[in-house]
Amino acid sequence: MLILKSEIFLNLTKLNLKHNCLPHLAASSLFLIIAPFIFSIKNLDAIHSAFILERFISLIGIVLFTPVFLPEQGKEISETIFTKYISSTTIYFIRIIIAMVFYSIFIFLFIYIMINKNCSIDLIKYSFGTFSSGLFIGSIGILSYALFNNVTIAYMIPFLYYMINMFTKDKYVKMFYLFSMELKSFYEKYWLFAFGLILICVGIFIKYIKNIHFV
Secondary structure (H helix, E strand, C coil): CHHHHHHHHHHHHHHHHHHHHHHHHHHHHHHHHHHHHHCCCCCCCHHHHHHHHHHCHHHHHHHHHHHHHHHHHCHHHHHHHCCCCCCHHHHHHHHHHHHHHHHHHHHHHHHHHHHHCCCCCCHHHHHHHHHHHHHHHHHHHHHHHHHHCCHHHHHHHHHHHHHHHHHHCCCCCHHHCCCHHHHCCCHHHHHHHHHHHHHHHHHHHHHHHHHHHHC
16 A cells, blocks of 8 residues: 555656646746846845845745646646545645755755855855745745635735835735845744745645535
8 A cells, every 4th residue: 555655646746747847847947047147146245145036036936836726727637636545635735845846956056056156145044045935925826826716816916925025125014024134134034934834734725625515
């Protein structure tokens, strides 16, 4: 039984990489390629480095995390979702893990390149800070998708939250401010990371309840 479940887990991972992740990974890669042409990433201090990471690279979180429920529209994957061997919730978490792994790799590589171009930033600290901001706005997308079952709305709401942060700073969002590293503050990142995980779990729970009633 353990071998069977491991095989199903591996097959589901491959399916999601093939049918769900590739377009979003390609879009995220494009973000990373475009960034150096929009912003210089040479000889930056910590504040200017944080500006690029928080204002631009964090947006990849919306691209990677928001479409967690989108593959259900594909027949090959949707037929697997309600199998007796594995629950839909497990499949959603598989997609989340895939997104987290690739998002971490993208951030790590981008910051590593910045360091090699003489930017004054800490690899681990700024990787976590950028990941936390991206995870949080991505989790808003997941929750929005679960609530409204509309991918357009799911993308719009986290982007709206991003714009609120950009134009009003931390006036309204307080400890959930996305760009705190620019202000040389880091404690907000722990709030973003923790509540990002919570919102993901809430979104998946809502989707699970809807699936039960749908079935």
